[in-house]
Amino acid sequence: MKRPNIRVAALTGALAVVVTACSGGTAPEASPSGEAPSAGAASGEFQEQHKGGTLKLLAKSAAGSFDPKVNYTLQYWQIFQATYDGLLAFTKAGGDASFTVVPDLAEALPEVSTDGKSFTFTLRKGVKFSDGKEVTVDDVYASFVRIFKVSSPTAGSFYNGIVGAEACLAKPDTCDLSKGVVVDGATNEIVINLVAPDPELQFKLAVPHAAINPATAPTEDAGTTPIPTTGPYMVASYDPNRALKLVRNPNFTEWSRPAQPQGYPDAIDYSFGQTVEANITQVQNDQADWVFDPPPADRLNEIGTKYADQAHVNPLTAFWYLAMNTNLAPFDNVKARQAVNIAVDRSAAVKLYGGEQLAQPVCTILPPNFPGHDPDCQYTAGAPSKTWTGPDLEKAKQLVQESGTAGQAVGIVVSDDEVNAALGEYLQSVLTSIGYKATVKPLSGNIQFTYIQNSNNKAQISLTSWYQDYPAASDFLNVLLSCTSFRPGSDSSINISGFCDKGLDTKMQAALTLGQTDQAAADVQWAALDKEFMAQAPLAPLFTPKLIDFTSSRVGNYQFSKQFYMLVSQLWVQ
Amino acid sequence: MVTAPVAGSVQSLDRADGRRSGASPGPWRTSLGQLARNRGAMLALLLFLLVLVACLAAPLYADRVAGTDPFTSNVNGTTVVDGREVPVLEASSTGLGLGVTPIGPTWDPSHYLLGADNQGRDVMARLLYGGRNSLLIGLSAAMLCCLLATVIGVLAGYFGGVVDAVLSRVLDVVWAFPVYLLAISLSVVLLTSGGAAIGPVRVEAGSLWLPVLIIAVIYVPYVARPLRGQVLALKEKEFIAAAVGVGASDLSIMRRDVLPNVLPTVVVFLPLMTALAMLTESALSFLSVGVQPPQASWGTIINDGLGLLYTRPAVTIAPGLAIALTAAALNVFGDGVRDALDPRARLRGAG
Numbered sequence: 001m002k003r004p005n006i007r008v009a010a011l012t013g014a015l016a017v018v019v020t021a022c023s024g025g026t027a028p029e030a031s032p033s034g035e036a037p038s039a040g041a042a043s044g045e046f047q048e049q050h051k052g053g054t055l056k057l058l059a060k061s062a063a064g065s066f067d068p069k070v071n072y073t074l075q076y077w078q079i080f081q082a083t084y085d086g087l088l089a090f091t092k093a094g095g096d097a098s099f100t101v102v103p104d105l106a107e108a109l110p111e112v113s114t115d116g117k118s119f120t121f122t123l124r125k126g127v128k129f130s131d132g133k134e135v136t137v138d139d140v141y142a143s144f145v146r147i148f149k150v151s152s153p154t155a156g157s158f159y160n161g162i163v164g165a166e167a168c169l170a171k172p173d174t175c176d177l178s179k180g181v182v183v184d185g186a187t188n189e190i191v192i193n194l195v196a197p198d199p200e201l202q203f204k205l206a207v208p209h210a211a212i213n214p215a216t217a218p219t220e221d222a223g224t225t226p227i228p229t230t231g232p233y234m235v236a237s238y239d240p241n242r243a244l245k246l247v248r249n250p251n252f253t254e255w256s257r258p259a260q261p262q263g264y265p266d267a268i269d270y271s272f273g274q275t276v277e278a279n280i281t282q283v284q285n286d287q288a289d290w291v292f293d294p295p296p297a298d299r300l301n302e303i304g305t306k307y308a309d310q311a312h313v314n315p316l317t318a319f320w321y322l323a324m325n326t327n328l329a330p331f332d333n334v335k336a337r338q339a340v341n342i343a344v345d346r347s348a349a350v351k352l353y354g355g356e357q358l359a360q361p362v363c364t365i366l367p368p369n370f371p372g373h374d375p376d377c378q379y380t381a382g383a384p385s386k387t388w389t390g391p392d393l394e395k396a397k398q399l400v401q402e403s404g405t406a407g408q409a410v411g412i413v414v415s416d417d418e419v420n421a422a423l424g425e426y427l428q429s430v431l432t433s434i435g436y437k438a439t440v441k442p443l444s445g446n447i448q449f450t451y452i453q454n455s456n457n458k459a460q461i462s463l464t465s466w467y468q469d470y471p472a473a474s475d476f477l478n479v480l481l482s483c484t485s486f487r488p489g490s491d492s493s494i495n496i497s498g499f500c501d502k503g504l505d506t507k508m509q510a511a512l513t514l515g516q517t518d519q520a521a522a523d524v525q526w527a528a529l530d531k532e533f534m535a536q537a538p539l540a541p542l543f544t545p546k547l548i549d550f551t552s553s554r555v556g557n558y559q560f561s562k563q564f565y566m567l568v569s570q571l572w573v574q
Numbered sequence: 575m576v577t578a579p580v581a582g583s584v585q586s587l588d589r590a591d592g593r594r595s596g597a598s599p600g601p602w603r604t605s606l607g608q609l610a611r612n613r614g615a616m617l618a619l620l621l622f623l624l625v626l627v628a629c630l631a632a633p634l635y636a637d638r639v640a641g642t643d644p645f646t647s648n649v650n651g652t653t654v655v656d657g658r659e660v661p662v663l664e665a666s667s668t669g670l671g672l673g674v675t676p677i678g679p680t681w682d683p684s685h686y687l688l689g690a691d692n693q694g695r696d697v698m699a700r701l702l703y704g705g706r707n708s709l710l711i712g713l714s715a716a717m718l719c720c721l722l723a724t725v726i727g728v729l730a731g732y733f734g735g736v737v738d739a740v741l742s743r744v745l746d747v748v749w750a751f752p753v754y755l756l757a758i759s760l761s762v763v764l765l766t767s768g769g770a771a772i773g774p775v776r777v778e779a780g781s782l783w784l785p786v787l788i789i790a791v792i793y794v795p796y797v798a799r800p801l802r803g804q805v806l807a808l809k810e811k812e813f814i815a816a817a818v819g820v821g822a823s824d825l826s827i828m829r830r831d832v833l834p835n836v837l838p839t840v841v842v843f844l845p846l847m848t849a850l851a852m853l854t855e856s857a858l859s860f861l862s863v864g865v866q867p868p869q870a871s872w873g874t875i876i877n878d879g880l881g882l883l884y885t886r887p888a889v890t891i892a893p894g895l896a897i898a899l900t901a902a903a904l905n906v907f908g909d910g911v912r913d914a915l916d917p918r919a920r921l922r923g924a925g
Binding site for chain 2: 296297298299300301302303304305306308311313345347348351352354355356357358416418421422424425426428429430432433439440442548
């Protein structure tokens with residue numbers, strides 16, 4: 001049960017993320033625990049009687065720098081929701097509402113110019129940082145410049161469309177965005193100018209990398225030194241080897257409950273260093289309230305039976321897949337790739353992940369309940385259908401024979417954690433059975449993801465996963481499979497398959513353009529593109545995972561945001 | 575260190591005595607007799623042989639008894655328990671239905687005697703196959719280690735001077751590293767670089783000979799140093815001086831006079847090093863840098879079982895027990911061999 005620490009989109013470089021705003025198409029949350037979807041709960045009234053106490057969170061290890069412009073891990077993005085704010089924010093609520101962007105430090109959603117290149121905001125007055133200084137438009141300008149000065153992981157992919165950004169990417173030290181981010185201290189107005197329309201800009205302004213920091217924040221990674229916050233909590237201390245301690249921000253006053261609600265616990269202690277087993281036991285004994293890491297496989301049954309009331313299972317908009325190197329034998333042959341797709345028993349992969357309650361087989365790149373998703377399975381036993389019914393080993397063997405690649409050596413690169421290693425061993429068995437000499441190459445999770453991206457490492461087939469950055473089909477198809485996202489020889493080449501089809505790229509651009517005016521029609525185009533990509537089979541989707549949050553018995557008001565997962569600040573501990 | 579009888583003189587006396595009376599059994603036969611009378615050592619040998627035979631019979635068990643392929647995943651497979659067909663990996667059907675648990679021990683040899691691992695493979699079949707690999711690596715590494723150590727120890731001790739200085743420093747360098755740290759480092763490097771090449775001989779990353787080579791090399795100083803010391807002492811003996819005096823070549827002296835005298839020490843080292851090599855292999859495989867999947871060893875099976883410690887401890891306990899029993903048997907037998915070849919060591923221990 002891997003929950004990725006790194007939710008990397010394109011770490012650097014030009015990913016053609018000219019996209020479309022997508023907010024529809026998501027279905028209500030399905031909760032195997034039977035609990036009611038928690039949509040909109042944070043937007044309700046603050047319940048004073050539950051205020052107070054210390055929320056105790058646990059994780060096997062810390063997630064590195066606590067700089068919101070640098071950190072790119074799910075572990076801290078979840079915490080940043082209660083500490084930092086941007087001009088915009090995803091609604092702090094459970095269910096579908098969490099995909100909705102609302103004004104945060106901005107008074108309202110931006111006014112967009114008719115050419116789609118200018119976004120005008122007005123900064124709220126009276127919001128203060130935790131050090132007591134008021135947030136000004138100068139802080140906003142400095143924050144955008146800081147994205148480039150600290151070389152934020154998404155600087156080149158999310159914010160490269162701002163006027164002046166290309167120069168900033170080339171020379172961060174002398175970054176000048178005076179034409180891209182125009183501020184007026186007298187009117188508190190901020191205008192963001194783009195070189196081309198970007199309908200997804202609002203999503204990008206609602207993630208932590210676009211958080212507003214004081215203009216005095218360091219122009220390098222702040223690391224473990226906390227930057228003053230605007231949210232309900234500030235950092236009291238941070239030692240990555242021991243703990244992160246958050247306390248109430250004395251200067252916080254709730255300005256928008258959907259964007260940044262007041263938190264319930266007085267303090268949040270996030271401790272590191274114990275094993276996941278030990279952490280789970282602590283939660284069972286109510287010595288702690290929640291564990292970041294997924295529970296070990298052999299504790300799942302116990303949690304699902306003895307502690308069912310404390311387990312919260314939520315589907316994720318993500319997928320696990322096999323990336324096949326389309327520039328390297330044997331997977332430079334489409335029939336070999338198709339053979340893998342039809343040979344893999346997705347129900348076996350689901351079992352190895354933790355069972356049907358924790359994952360669901362998929363054949364498409366776009367996950368269920370995601371914009372553009374249309375159920376379709378080209379690689380299944382029998383005739384192609386809407387859903388996956390089973391593997392067809394005989395057909396796979398035939399395809400391998402037809403491809404002329406039978407007997408070739410294939411290395412499967414996987415992470416060395418329990419679930420990935422088990423899946424790797426299973427895949428080795430499958431590939432061997434269809435005629436390859438397969439071996440598993442387990443690598444430390446810290447390096448596997450960058451290793452498989454770099455084409456110099458010649459990874460033939462690798463097991464990996466992708467979790468959405470924001471709810472748009474382009475965040476999967478365009479990011480993972482466009483020609484521009486393949487950067488040979490780079491550790492930041494998220495198109496791991498090295499797949500490039502100019503025709504499909506052109507169609508994606510058309511879908512992006514259409515999305516500016518007709519999102520529903522664009523989603524239909526994305527669904528068609530998904531099918532076209534799968535016909536080329538640059539990857540083999542395995543399953544879409546679910547997330548299990550295991551909380552102590554004293555925790556109340558659990559809410560699951562589809563965007564940033566459990567809302568930490570909204571938990572009751574008394 | 576074993577201080578065996580001075581072979582040059584003893585062997586010649588033995589031959590002379592044999593001619594004279596025909597009754598003297600000789601030092602080797604005496605030692606064997608002594609070993610045979612050591613009940614503990616004989617029981618340990620019997621236990622080791624039982625394990626060895628069981629492991630050698632692994633294909634027989636997998637094919638004829640269990641009817642399973644222990645190297646192929648069987649995630650969606652089924653088996654029969656109490657006349658009912660059940661999935662090998664069973665999804666939880668209680669509570670929230672979270673998790674999938676492999677079938678536990680059925681105590682039915684033809685249907686997952688010790689249960690299944692997380693890939694749905696028969697643990698008993700894998701245990702036997704794993705034992706073959708563990709024992710093969712243990713025995714091979716011990717023999718290779720002793721061979722290398724004997725060559726280095728004899729050369730260093732006999733020639734002394736520059737040869738000794740160079741070889742001893744090389745041994746010191748190897749010795750300077752904590753043994754497991756060195757083994758893990760070498761394994762990681764060689765596994766990620768695709769194997770090792772020694773002249774025309776290439777050992778692939780997934781080959782069983784890679785852990786054999788690594789384990790043999792890291793333990794060489796532990797055997798070579800005592801042997802070198804023994805050779806240094808032997809060099810001062812009269813029979814060596816006599817051999818030099820009659821014009822015997824260095825090679826001849828090493829082969830005919832030195833080597834026979836250090837062999838008892840090597841023989842004592844063999845079972846002990848086998849146990850040590852087996853334990854090291856298990857540790858490396860447990861850390862995923864020893865035997866590579868789909869091959870199995872007792873260490874890899876323990877690793878497989880780690881994630882099932884709560885629900886299916888048998889997957890871990892069975893290979894753990896096998897390692898403990900085999901290592902204990904080899905150590906007890908090794909002690910017996912030492913006592914037989916060097917009665918003074920036993921007296922020293924008793925004193």
